[in-house]
Amino acid sequence: MTCLRATPLHCPMTQGAALYGHHMTWPRRDRIHERSRAASALALACALAVTSATAQGIRPQFGIGVGRAIATGAFRGDTSGEGFDNAWTGMVEVTLRRAASPLGLCLDFAYSAPGANDQLKSDLSTRLGQSADESTKLLGANAGLTYAFARSSPVTPHLLGGVGVYHVTISVTAGGTTTDNSATRLGWHLGGRLTYRALFLDVRYVSVAAVAGFPKTTFFPVTAGIRFGERPTK
Numbered sequence: 001m002t003c004l005r006a007t008p009l010h011c012p013m014t015q016g017a018a019l020y021g022h023h024m025t026w027p028r029r030d031r032i033h034e035r036s037r038a039a040s041a042l043a044l045a046c047a048l049a050v051t052s053a054t055a056q057g058i059r060p061q062f063g064i065g066v067g068r069a070i071a072t073g074a075f076r077g078d079t080s081g082e083g084f085d086n087a088w089t090g091m092v093e094v095t096l097r098r099a100a101s102p103l104g105l106c107l108d109f110a111y112s113a114p115g116a117n118d119q120l121k122s123d124l125s126t127r128l129g130q131s132a133d134e135s136t137k138l139l140g141a142n143a144g145l146t147y148a149f150a151r152s153s154p155v156t157p158h159l160l161g162g163v164g165v166y167h168v169t170i171s172v173t174a175g176g177t178t179t180d181n182s183a184t185r186l187g188w189h190l191g192g193r194l195t196y197r198a199l200f201l202d203v204r205y206v207s208v209a210a211v212a213g214f215p216k217t218t219f220f221p222v223t224a225g226i227r228f229g230e231r232p233t234k
Helices: 012-022 029-055 118-128
Strands: 059-071 087-097 103-112 132-148 155-174 177-196 199-208 217-228
Touching (some): 103 217, 118 155
Antiparallel strands (some): 155 177, 177 199, 199 217
16 A cells, blocks of 8 residues: 555544545455354353353343443544544443352443544545545453442442453445455453442443554443343342
């Protein structure tokens, strides 16, 4: 790929997107199969973990939630103002914890698809010479530890943190054609949670390693949801 230098727009985010727009590199079929196998292996590992935990007397708690992914840092807007808007996010999870222990293991899958802000769309359209748009799709699988305080109280605060793997897909649409480029990157998260009976409110900071030509992905997912299989505290 060669950089287009005959333009006054030198922002890495715009240049990276413009290069994707000029060079269509659809994911190869073998890479798609590799990602499918990896996803299947991860799902199988989670199922085995739940089965093993149940056999040891650990009751799993399942949860599902929706909320907003609030972009921050250079992902929200770099020095030129280019960045991505907030987006809806969804999450499913399973938490493994012994009845008398405040410490648990949380496994979750999360998805969000932030779209380009007005500045990025404008600069990208100028660079490509036609109306253009860009979006980022984030599919993450996370594993982390959670610690519950004051479990005898109706409202229970939790600390949580962990690491994950994110499949990042960057899509550039111009002239009615969409070009997808994807990569798998490591990420980490740190945050807190409040639970009331079966309800929860989750706030995290998530950081995902950068894809070449773009800033690292950082955002605050704020998620509200409901849990199943919650066991009353004795």
